[in-house]
Amino acid sequence: MRAGLLRxxxxxxxxxxxxxxxxxxxDYWQDITTVWARVSPSAGRELFSAQQFYHEISQTVTLRYRSDVTPSLRLVFEGRYLEILSVINPDERNRELILACREWVHA
Incomplete structure (x- = not known):
């Protein structure tokens, strides 16, 4: 993985x-660590629930391999909260992780 991509x-x-x-x-959220990553939006959609509009934004986050990253964690990126949906270890080589994430935004 090229370090320049993790900006x-x-x-x-x-x-x-x-x-x-x-x-x-x-319940509360406790910081574990801050790491370098590549964050790229992959899709978005608008939903209407309980008399409110919500925007769901799918993000793909790539970071260096860490054994403690699971879907029970969340990410904070520029003040926004990303829910981790899945964690992929490409080729099981323990070099990088690709996280499928979701962000909810009130319209």
Missing amino acids: HRVTLQNNLIGANNYGEAV
């Missing part, structure tokens, strides 16, 4: 569940 900074986040001052369960 975006993305932060990997893990979803954790904790408790607030009243003992109620609260």
Whole structure:
């Protein structure tokens, strides 16, 4: 993988569940690390649900191989949140990962 193609900074986040001052369960996202990646939009569509329009944007994110990347994580890219749908390790060579991601935007 050519390093010059990885020109975006993305932060990997893990979803954790904790408790607030009243003992109620609260989920929050914790930063794991920030890595170089290539982010490229692949498709988009508009949906109408609960009296609101939403834009769904599919993104493909390529980054160097990491063994801890799973669909339970999410990415933060320029203040936007990307849900990881699938993680592909091309040819099982542990050199790079290709992530299929989805971003929801309120219209």
